Amino acid sequence: MPSLLVAYYLKPNTQAQVTEVKPYYSWSSIRENWRLDLVAGLSVALVALPLGLGKAIASGAPPVAGLIPAALGGLLTTFLRSSSVAINGPSNGLIVVTLTGVTTLGDGGGSGFSYVLAAYIMAGVMQLIAGAFKLGRYGDYMPSAVISGMLAAIGVIIMVSQVYPALGTTAHSHSTLEGILEIPEGILHANGIAVLITVISLLVMILHPRTRWRAFHFIPAPMWVMVVGLGLVYAFNIADKHTEELMGFSINVGPEFLIDLPAKVWEGLPSPNFGKIDTVQFWVVAFSVFLVASLEGLLSTKAVDKLDPQQRRTNLNRDLSAMGISTILSALIGGMPIITVILRSSINVSHGAKTRWSNWYHGVFLLVMVFGLGALIQRIPLAALATILVFSGFKLTSPKVFRDNLRKGWEQLALFIATLLAILLTGLLPGIAIGVLVTILLHWAKTGIPFKTFWRYIQDPHIRFLNEDENNLVVRVKGMVNFVNLSRMVKGMKTLPQQKHVVVDFSHARLIDYTTLEYMHEYAEAYNRNGGEFDLTGLAIHRTSSAHPYALHVLETKRPPRL
Missing domain, CATH: 3.30.750.24 (STAS domain)
Structure with missing residues (x-):
């Protein structure tokens, strides 16, 4: 299963030699590796800022709710886990769960996220208990095609939900399938300047890995998207509500197209509300968070182990408990859950990180940027962040993912598609259950024996x-x-x-x-x-x-x- 995630970003270093590893906390290790860890941490922080903001906004949460897990994941989780070069932060998969939770638990007036924070805490408690009882190993036993289908479905849901901010319009649908059908109408009502920002941002994301200019490569693509987006915001004066003339069209612009961030970043965050802990909907959200965060986090951790040049292996049970403790603390101060994230971890390794200090440096750099660049963050266009998330979602469900599953056998492709469709049609937890059931039935059909014998x-x-x-x-x-x-x-x-x-x-x-x-x-x-x-x-x-x-x-x- 870890190969599913490695394939999206980097190939594992199969030629690495095992060497004696000094403890990360030893002075000799810090002195020997601090430069590489520092550079890697900075590179990761440049990615974490736009992704954290984007994930929170896409989840229906305050923007800062996506920065808290990235910062706390660096400053705290670093010392609780056993992984050596992984990066901790908010999850892609929980965008879907959080957005659903905000909708189903909300009473109107933006109260839904407070209940979701309480569900996060209960999910963190479940993770802590699961790690203590050494249940982390069961992440290895989920059918690979079901996990791949889950990730692809999450990718589709992220893309559909973010197409509308990328077009500068609003969705009126209540499901992903309705959202897909409404895209043509969204295009007809698109905001021209938002579309311009989206197109340029997409070009940056596509061309970034293909260019050979080293200085351009040093800054990750998501940060370039933010820089370009800020330039266009100032060029069209989007922060002030007015009508802009572009190519003969009159286009309305204003602050509603920008991130809504309070002047004092950490003020106004909601607190957990356990008022619905006695409802079925609350526990569905809590268990969904537990399942998705645990699976995605454990799979990412194993994938990062494959990328580690020193081939160090992670204690999955300890990391599961670390995710639980970190998630509880993050939710208490208004943040999203904390897991191991594969994209930023792969960037960390590719920029030469040697020890877990790179994760800590990334948390420090992120805090410095949030407090030092707060005024600029308020000018980031929503279309730019939406483009980053659309691009990330596409990676999870691209034609390459379908080809990779077919390469493993038509059975894997069939199970992958069955899980993908089941989640889109029924929801995350029912879809995963259907995927597992279809896997068992397919195995039975392939054996050609009575079900009792099977x-x-x-x-x-x-x-x-x-x-x-x-x-x-x-x-x-x-x-x-x-x-x-x-x-x-x-x-x-x-x-x-x-x-x-x-x-x-x-x-x-x-x-x-x-x-x-x-x-x-x-x-x-x-x-x-x-x-x-x-x-x-x-x-x-x-x-x-x-x-x-x-x-x-x-x-x-x-x-x-x-x-």
Whole structure:
């Protein structure tokens, strides 16, 4: 599953060598790495400012609510987690959950976000408990295609919700599908200057990775979008309400097209309101926040581990608890939840970050910019921020994402599309549940056996760990291994002695799914890196729809093997 996120941004550093790592808090480590960490932290902060503002506005929250988790994620979460080069901040996925929560819990008059803050706190408590009970590992067991479909659906929802601010108009729809159908009407009523800002911002986002000018590359694309947007705001005097003449058209402009930020940034933030804690809607929002934030955060953390040149590994349970504590504190002061964010983490690594101090520096730089550039932040056009989010949403649901899923087998593509459509039609939690159910039904259909037998295989995958001799171990798998019962296999794998020759024999397994094979290949890589030899056998006799090593494998037999 982490490969889903890595593919969007950077390729993992598979050639890195494991070296002895000094503790990040040691003076020698700080002295050795502070320059690289400082530069990386500054680069990340330049991205965090526009993204934090944009995510909050898109969520129906005060703009500062997106800056609090970015700043607190750097200043506090740095010391609670175990991840080395990850960056913490607000989540893409929670834009959708928060916007829904503000709508369903609100009483009118902008009170909805206060109730959502209370739901954030309860979600943080759930994360803290889940980490304490070592449930972080279960993030590995969600079907890969379902996670990919969830991210793609979130991307579609973000794009649709931000098309209207990018056009300088307002949506009147109550669902994503209605929003898609209303886009032509939105185009007809678009504000010409907002469209001009959007087009130029899109060009900056598209051309930034393609140019070779190093000075241009040093400043991230989202910050360039803000700079260009500010230039156009001053050029057209958008801060003052008036009619601007452009290419023969009279266009209304005014402060309603800019960020609405109070003069004193931290004043006026709402406080958590637990007045609806006894309602079903409150707990639906709280559990949605818990599920989406935990899945996105854990997947991002594992993806960042793949990017780390020193191949350091994160304690997922500790990071899950750290996200919970940080989310509780962020919500108490009016901020959104805090997770590991992959885009900023990849920027952090690509700019040479070595230790977790880069995350702390990013929080410090962000605070300096917020307090020092408050007047400029108030002049940022909403169209520029909307463009950044539309671009981010497109990355989650681009044609490349569809091609990547097809490359893994038509089954993965089918499950991906089923989850994507289910979320768009029914909502986030029901859509994920439908995606999981469809995955189970597809596995059953592929085996061609009665459902009773299929379910017996799921309940008892019949895994045996055998010692051939002192240095050779064999793991024989019969029945079936998929995301539902993978935890049983993982539990046994963790008992294997190191630096041995281990062979996992799948020749009698009826079905092995993508999630299982992804885990097994990652485990093999880690086992071999530690001086052992780990092989997977018996897969060649299985039927598969793709040459991808993780593709779904089904045994070519008319009846299930005896157990």
